[in-house]
Amino acid sequence: MPIAISACLLGERVRYDGGDKRAVGLLAALAPHVRWVPLCPEVLAGLGVPRPPIQVIRADGGTGVREVERGTDHTARLAAASAHIVATLRAEGVRGFVCKARSPSCGVGDAPHHAPQGQVMGQGDGVMVAALRVALPPLVVASEAELDSAGACAAFLRQVRAT
Ligand code: SF4
Structure with missing residues (x-):
């Protein structure tokens, strides 16, 4: 079963600081059942x-992204990347995505949202x-923080299979 995953959780050194966030327990629990699609x-x-x-x-009823220090706006670039990911998920038949908690790109309900002034x-x-929620409503999305036990991983797989 193809399952997408934030590439840093798989151990790829793609984070802003050049590191990774390999999720050892989650990978051990899910690896026997899935084919990873790292993104x-x-x-x-x-x-x-x-x-x-x-x-x-957050501004004008919508959200965007910008660099913390310089304020460079990357909203359009992230939107294009997200559209590319939607196409990849469709092409691969992916119905579940394990995402990195608290990330401004990959966070699942727990990414800090800031006012234009920064607070x-x-x-x-x-x-x-x-x-992804707009383009692929049936996609099952969960963060590594939510999949913190064998039971949570098993429930995630059941939910994906049921979609
Ligand atoms: S959290 Fe998402 S955007 Fe950040 S490094 Fe991991 S995969 Fe890339």
């Missing part, structure tokens, strides 16, 4: 490794996850 929206957006950290900005306004999806 990193920020690399696909051409932001490079390493790269300046970005954050989600935190609350939490929400990362921009890729928000795009």
Whole structure:
């Protein structure tokens, strides 16, 4: 069963700081049942490794992303990368996605959202996850923070198989 995963969780060194976030327990629990489809929206957006950290900005009823320090707007590049990922998921028949918690791109309901002036306004999806929910409503999305036990991983697989 093809399952997408934030590439850093698989151990790929694609994070903004050049590191990874290999999720050892989750990989051990799910690997026997899935074929991983690793994806990193920020690399696909051409932001490079390493790269300046970005954050989600809420404004005018929508969200965008910009660099924390310089304020460079990457909303359009992340939107294009998300559209590419949607096409990949469709082509591969992917029905589940394991995403990196709290990431401005991959976070699942727990990415910090900021006001244009920079202060935190609350939490929400990362921009890729928000795009996936619109384009692929049946997709089952969960973060590694949610899949923190064998039982949670088994429930995730059952949910994916049921879609
Ligand atoms: S954009 Fe997603 S996949 Fe890429 S490093 Fe950040 S959390 Fe990992």
